[in-house]
Amino acid sequence: MSKVWGPALLLVACLGAVLCDNQCENPQKDAQYSYEHVFSSARDKGVNFWDLPGYSRSVYAEDHALLTPESRVWAPNTYGWHNSMTAHLITPAKGPHFTMYLVQMKQDSKASQLDPKVERFVFMVEGNVQVKHDGKAIDLAANDYAYFPPGSNDTLTSAKGAGLCVFERVYSKKGKPAFQHGTTDDRPVLPVAPEVFVLRKLLPASDEFDFNIHVMDFEPGQYLYVKEIHYNQHGLLLLQGQGIYRLGNNWYPVQAGDAIWMPPFVLQWYAALGNQSSRYLLYKDTNLDPLLSP
Ligand code: UGY
Numbered sequence: 001m002s003k004v005w006g007p008a009l010l011l012v013a014c015l016g017a018v019l020c021d022n023q024c025e026n027p028q029k030d031a032q033y034s035y036e037h038v039f040s041s042a043r044d045k046g047v048n049f050w051d052l053p054g055y056s057r058s059v060y061a062e063d064h065a066l067l068t069p070e071s072r073v074w075a076p077n078t079y080g081w082h083n084s085m086t087a088h089l090i091t092p093a094k095g096p097h098f099t100m101y102l103v104q105m106k107q108d109s110k111a112s113q114l115d116p117k118v119e120r121f122v123f124m125v126e127g128n129v130q131v132k133h134d135g136k137a138i139d140l141a142a143n144d145y146a147y148f149p150p151g152s153n154d155t156l157t158s159a160k161g162a163g164l165c166v167f168e169r170v171y172s173k174k175g176k177p178a179f180q181h182g183t184t185d186d187r188p189v190l191p192v193a194p195e196v197f198v199l200r201k202l203l204p205a206s207d208e209f210d211f212n213i214h215v216m217d218f219e220p221g222q223y224l225y226v227k228e229i230h231y232n233q234h235g236l237l238l239l240q241g242q243g244i245y246r247l248g249n250n251w252y253p254v255q256a257g258d259a260i261w262m263p264p265f266v267l268q269w270y271a272a273l274g275n276q277s278s279r280y281l282l283y284k285d286t287n288l289d290p291l292l293s294p
């Protein structure tokens, strides 16, 4: 460098430094970039859509619905659930004759007295509740259940909190179904051949009951043999596992926590996938004359 250019360049650099201290700074100089998603191995396994703004797997169509956890709307103390939050997933608003909803009971919470026309089934997902039936206290924990017939005066309280899945409907028969309670895995496994899943029914199959709650277990790779179409209605909660649920001509990837509404005659089929067994809870109306019943 010549003797003239050296000092001149130094002067320009110093001037620049002084001026740009306030005015010429690159506004993005301090921006934090993170490009780890471009080549991350996690991306090869699939994008985690869970928190993507505006994205939901939920679908509410004319002939079926898939209700995934990110679209649950929780309401406080709905219809007499005291100190509790409820998220209704299925109601008669879209045609079903039953409701299916989740309840988060907090500390020192209780359920309402039932409308005398309504029967209620409660499945325990987590936590503890106490039922008082005919003066007797019954403690329920995960996988336990209780059925309250129409006109029941029994109470249901939780001292420390609980998570429940509840099914209710207006009783539609002339019988006198009795209070029931128990533990899912104590119920007998019923024959289903040529199906391969494990089936338990939580209520008696006797004629006075107008619905039942099935618990169905599939090992990964097992699937429904019958691609079912039937007049019965279903409300389903996937308690564990993942797989593909076919509803009409839609094949939905599903995972634990997802709920499904199946009205009469929707084509339905399930295949369990992944590395964990699938278990789902399924409302099904039963013992009803399809000609005379809604
Ligand atoms: O009993 C049922 O209707 C039952 N197999 N349906 C279902 O799993 N979608």
Ligand code: MN
Pocket (backbone or CB within 6 Å): 228, 230, 234, 268
């Ligand atoms: Mn079915």
